[in-house]
Amino acid sequence: MSVLKTSNLIKRFGRFTALNGVSMEVKKGEVFGFIGPNGAGKSTTIRILLGILKATEGEAEIFGLDAWKDAVDIHKRVAYVPGDVNLWPNLTGGEVIDLFVKLRGKNNKSRREELINRFDLDPSKKCRTYSKGNRQKVALISAFSSDADLYILDEPTSGLDPLMERIFQECVMEAKNEGKSILLSSHILSEVEKLCDRVGIIRQGQIIETGTLDELRHLTRTSLLFETKQPLTSLHELKGVHHIELKGQAISFQVDAMELDHVMQYVSQFGIVKMESAPPTLEDLFMRHYEGADAGGAI
Template sequence: MSVLEVRNLTKRFGKFTALNGVNIEVNEGEVYGFIGPNGAGKSTTIRVLLGILKATEGGAKIFGKDAWSDAVEIHKRIAYVPGDVNLWPNLTGGEVIDLFVKLRGGNNKSRREELINKFNLDPTKKCRTYSKGNRQKVALVAAFSSDADLYILDEPTSGLDPLMEQVFQECVMDAKSEGKSVLLSSHILSEVEKLCDRVGIIRQGEIIETGTLNELRHLTRTNLLVETKQPITSLNELKGVHDIEEKDQGLSFQVDTEELDAVIKHVSKFGIVKLESAPPTLEDLFMRHYESKDEVSGGVS
């Protein structure tokens, strides 16, 4: 069942088109990764979803309601964490968390305490004394303490150390196991790779690819490190082989996934002593996708 549906969303600011025909669908119990470089249109899309901006064309529905006209109703069931949290300087972190949780009608004290401990947050300090990372923690504790059905997270781990990133990832997986839905906008590709069921890549205001990670891996290359009894010849003449480098322990190169079988057959003729294969990461997918697009358009935007 679809929780969030964006159809043909277009947003213009004067002559500038920030979003051009964006389509996104997030289902119940699904973590959807929304990735792209800075300025690609991620935050603009999220502002439309939150009812802060009105779509020029198309629109967005959350829980079957219109994101613009039914924003008040929708906000009762969503939790939002921005990438740069601003808090009331004279309130303590604990007071801010309580305020946000009460606004959503929740009152789960044990969940609040559990999350404060997990995120190693001192809730008695005034918000003006908090570092960026601690401000993020306040927003994350408030979000995951509330009983939301949809979490909209826009670069939520910005400023967190790796240990706290892990705690965040556990919170997302807990929410998913309870059947909640998550829209995660992030540039930390390893985070998206660990958490997300499906991914949408946005570039210059357009969704250029969407699907599960397995579906998107056809765009990537497998990394191979091969040591053989005899030197490998004619490798650079094979289709789908890239970035050949000589290493102490053999040859390192990348192979387009669809050509892997033919390349391994060729290499095996030289007597394989050692073969290391690393699966393509989302980072490979991301960089290759943008590189190929830039080559077509003739430059980097």
């Protein structure tokens, strides 16, 4: 069942095209990673989904409702956390959390207190005294206290320390286990890799690849390091071998996944003494898409 869906979204600002045919889908109970460099079009897409911007062309639906026309009804069931949170300077953190929770008609005080403790926030301080990380905590506590059906998180861990990032990740998994849906926009690839069921990669306002991490790993390279009895020669002539480096007695390189079997057979002829293999990460996948490409282009 689809909770969020966009079809051929186009957004132009004058002559500049920020989004050029963005189509994606988030299913019920799924964490969908929306990744791309700064300026790729992530935030523009999210603003259209939230009804802040109107798409030039295409459709955006949440819960089967039009993101622009039915924004008020949609917002009752959506929690949003931006990457740079601005709060009312004269209210305390606790007052802001209470305000956001009441706006959604919920009043789960035990959940609120639990999250305040987990995120180690002092709710009695005025928001003007908070660091960026603490402002982020207020937004996250407000979101996860609200029992939303869809969480739209746009660089949500910006400013958080590693311990708080882990707490955030736990909250996301708890929401997922309760059947909630999460759209997680991030450029922290390790975070996406830990949390997301599927990933959409956006570049210059276009979705260039969508799928599960396993489905996308065909685009990546495995890193290998070998030490052999005889000198390993002519490696550069093999198809699918990249970035060859000598490291003392060993040689390291990367191999395209589809050529791995062929390369292993070749290397084994030289008598393998030592071998190390590192599986492809989402970062490898990400960099592969941007190698030699201009990564800028969209807002």
